[in-house]
Amino acid sequence: MNAADRLALLPLLLLAGTAVVVMLGIAVKRSHVLTAGLTLTGLAASFLSIFAAAPLVPRQASSLLLIDRYALFYLGLIIASTAAVAVLSYQYFAKREGQHEELYLLLVLATLGCGVLVTSVHFVSFLLGLEILSISLYGMVAYFTTRGQALEAGIKYLILASTSAAFLVFGMALIYADTGSLSFSSIRNLSLDGSDLALLLPGIALSVTGIGFKLGVVPFHLWTPDVYQGAPAPVTAFVATTSKTAVVGLLLRYLLAGTQQSRAVFLLLSVIAVASMCAGNLLALRQNNVKRVLAYSSIAHFGYILVAFLAGSTMTPGAITFYLVAYTVTILAAFGIVTVLSTSEADADDLDDYRGLFWRRPVLASVFTAVLLSLAGIPATMGFIGKFYILASGANASAWPLMIVLVLTSVVGLFYYLRIVVTVFSEEPEARSSRRRLGWGSALVLGGLAVLLVGFGVYPGPLFHLIQATIGGTN
């Protein structure tokens, strides 16, 4: 590995370094501000190093990791969203008793895992990244050891994640048994249909289990509502955005080039996509808890992403990437609002916490409304452009049945988003909790996200341009 390789790997190296520094920092002096500051500095340095690495790519750093423009784009998205989560965590934990410094350590490690996932081109780095991510998340989800729900969520996540990892490893073993190689490129070149590689297809199917679990798509979605509800709001934001972004980044690399041409894999993913869209949207209808609604809606949204994936047109990578950016911005803003409304006793996740919000805190409520409309895919938000892009990639490939399912289920979805909107704008029953000031960090993050949400919703040109330049896949 030469100097240029190391420079290309700099974003990941800096993330790893940040983890060590944060750990030592906690050992020297336990201070919430200091730890959060170190974390943010490390994330910023890592983000900036992406620009240093950009001229050197593509570069195969060992047989495990490939740093190319695609990976760098996803790294940037992951690090930026983690930074937003870190800022939100600061406000969230500052008003709570206990020791919060280790959360930042876990956060940085989880980000490192995500970074490894989006750069990996080999099953070993895939598993490595996934496990770094998962193990950090166990700790983060159950961070409030005194809250019953948090512990329940943590245990549930632990058991299901380990099970799915076991499936994944078994799938890898089968693939290795057949092909004798663990790099993605080796299976990409094989034809699946009618070949004598009898173990390959089950292998791929089992590895899809591991991916499907992390994405929370049906039938691997059972953990989603409980973990979303039980975990602290900023951690939920991380689970919902950064970790899923990383897995989709990996999925695109793993499957896009070849395997979805196989009828069996196509069928498998179609069933997952349709089931996710239907189940996510229908199950959300009966929820009164905002975090659970967002959990079920995330199931549906990753069903939409799979539709673009299945379309397999030239637009697919661009469409999926744009949708992920839109989804990340939207969900971060959503959990940002949950975070700033939460009290030191409980998260603001009951629908009643939002009743009449518009008349108490109009700006916050406007952002929340924009978030909900973005999730519903209404114009002038990024969510609409994302949905448009997905439908465009579907139409480009003439995937009409999937598109019709998408449209019909998203209308069902609209219903529960509107329910929350109505609550936000309804009359207040009585004067509720007094106004609390928004911390400047959260205000900055929420303001920035809102500007992105509407800005790219009205004028998506620059983002399209960036995605085209790094990933390709538009017209």
Place this chain on the structure above:
Amino acid sequence: MILVLLIAILLLGGILAAISARWSTQLPRWISLAAIAVDLVLASRIWAGRSTSTSKVWYDEVDWNWVPSFGIHFHLAVDGLSFLMLILTFSLGIVAVLCSWTEIREKIGFFHFNLMWVLAGIVSVFLAIDLFLFYFAWELMLIPMYFLIVIWGHERRVYAGTKFFLFTQCSGLLMLIAILALYFIHHQSTGVYTFEYSELLGTPLSGGAELAIMLGFFVAFAVKLPVVPLHTWLPDAHTEAPTAGSVILAGLLLKTGGYGLLRFVIPLFPRAAHQFTPVALTLGVIGIIYGAVMAFSQTDLKRLVAYTSVSHLGFVLLGIFSWNSLALQGALMTMICHGLSTGALFVLVGGLQERIHTRDLNRMGGLWTVAPRLSASALFFSLASLGLPGLGDFVGEFLVLLGSYRVSVALTVVATLGILASTFYALRMMQRAFFGPNPNSWQLPDLKPREGLIMTVMILGLLWLGFYPQPVLNTFAPAMDNLERVAQMPTAALRRQP
């Protein structure tokens, strides 16, 4: 640039109105009024500055690059058809502000914000000729309308608002799929990615694809128009909305459906639309009769007026799909006059509800003696609604029937029965509410000067349209000629048929 200003002024006016509510409750009303008035003046500037040469299709246009990688343009243009719709929009916009002057007492700033933004959305729909922009505006005008219904509406407002939103959104997404299908088919045949209306015209389509894409558009417009059986959101939304919301729904939002059929469905898919004619005509006639019968059996005054819309808009569908110039002119006249007459009826019903706090016909009666001016206005607009010659609605429906007679005698006869039925429901409404004894001994103030002014202007408008509709028809003529040419309107083909 004027076209962009038209929209920007409304958007800005809305924001100013919302902010100004902090200082005064009257300021938002005046700001909204001023913004719409400025727009009306600007629109007359367009009229004065239009190019008279027949070679130019558009009076004025604005074309900016928006999302180049998808070939999306911010392209606004105005011709005779859109111009008439703009004038209708601004006139009814002023009515909407005036009629909520005393009705809306809470959250005044946010109310006017939504009012201005829904008008901005409607104006954008009438001006957009890039299909992406059109869809964008089409969806965007929903949200403020939704807020108007669910925040300031009556008892079942949340139900009505949600139903309205879901119906429109579902059909809208089907239209989006149709737009995308057209976009990619156009690319396949020409190699150009564009959402541009003028370039998509005449895209070669296979028969099946054309029919499917046409249906995608048709469903979206049919929900708005509304076409029975996609109308069920309408009685709820119209009834539960505040008066200004009902005026805008009936007067303007329904017209976007008719406008969409005229602007997009017929010119883009002439062959498929022609194949679809028998179905569309039948649906139109069903709507006419069904709306009239339902209106007759209502006891809620507002719901009654809402069902008359279903009936009147049936004539629009009948006119548009009759494929000749008489019927097209009739459809346009019906759209404009229905906006005025039904808008006025909603203002009156709203005024009545503000005074006696009920919309129940059974609890009314004998109101003429206590409020003669209000009752006389109601009589005038009921007569307009039932198609009294000399008033605008008559011209529209008469032209539609004349035109449709050439296509199908049987359907025209049935549609004429609809006019007959409208006499029943209009007179029944007058009878129950305004004539006879006054059992509840209602005492209520008559029309205030502000309301009197609205009524006078709308009465004059309907009289003008009824006696001298030629200026409107002349304005529409070039657009209609274009329509016939672009669509190669098979009037000739029809005549050739035995």
